[in-house]
Amino acid sequence: MVVVSTAAPSYKRHRYPSEIIDHCVWLYFRFTLSFRDVEEVMLQRGVVVSYETIRRWCAKFGQDYANQLRRRRARPGDKWHLDEVFVKINGKQHYLWRAVDQDGTVLDVLVQSRRNAPAAKRFFRKLLKGLGYVPRVLVTDKLGSYQVAHREMMPSVEHRRSRYLNNRAELSHQPTRQRERAMHGFKSPAHAQLFLSAFGVICSHFRPRRHRLPAGEYRQVMADRFAVWRESTGSATAA
Structure with a gap:
């Protein structure tokens, strides 16, 4: 039997809090934003971080977050x-x-x-x-x-x-x-594979079939999914 680790990602030697890192990664993979767009959004919120730093965060943590989400999700359909x-x-x-x-x-x-x-x-x-x-x-x-x-x-x-x-x-x-x-x-093919393997999991995690859910149920589903996201990125532990 293979034991799958669900340990949260490590943020050692990163001077920004995990909440800022995972929020930038979430913005980039969830919405159609460039790294410079994410930089501007964070600046409006009082956080000064360069687009190049955001790019490195996405490259380092994107797949790790996706793997954590995959391990925590219910078994997919048949x-x-x-x-x-x-x-x-x-x-x-x-x-x-x-x-x-x-x-x-x-x-x-x-x-x-x-x-x-x-x-x-x-x-x-x-x-x-x-x-x-x-x-x-x-x-x-x-x-x-x-x-x-x-x-x-x-x-x-x-x-x-x-x-x-x-x-x-x-x-x-x-x-x-x-x-x-x-x-x-x-x-490159490697760049496409790296981005899409993380993007597919993260994007679909935050896109439930909204047209089939009443407003109240949709909000509850999204609250649950954000809770799983915080667990997956380690933000819940840091908080």
Whole structure:
């Protein structure tokens, strides 16, 4: 049995309090803001911090916060929606593979240069390793690569292939497209993977299906999610 640590991130040798660090990281990953935008927001609140420092905080703590959120969340659903879209990186076409469950929770992402059968199998392996269980249903479009990967790696799982059943996965790409435009593209495949793996988890954590929740219930859900965020970043302990 593997014991997963939920220890809070360490802020040793950082002169700013953890609350300021995690707030800057939250602003950057939750909203369509640049590092300079976050710098301006913090300045309006009386906190003087450079955009370069904010960039370093996001690079250092973004994935760590996302990992902590992933460990604390309830087990995702048993119906996985998979889809891939192209992204331009330094003028070259790459593919962003994404999986979400039936509630829209981002399960994982992977940036690859191909969308063939080996790429699909690589994504399946990443999903299965990270989640530790197989779904009841797998929903994809009619890309043949999914069929090969499903047959070799999850033959017992029901596989539904239809472009009309996969709106859940297709809609999950919209926040990424917004950030891609705001950032004027990604610098490299490694940069895209680093940002999107943190962004997917943090952004979806703060985006419950609001249209299905009454106002009071929505506020309570968000209060609970902010409490989990404070636990994940260590701010609750520091306070």
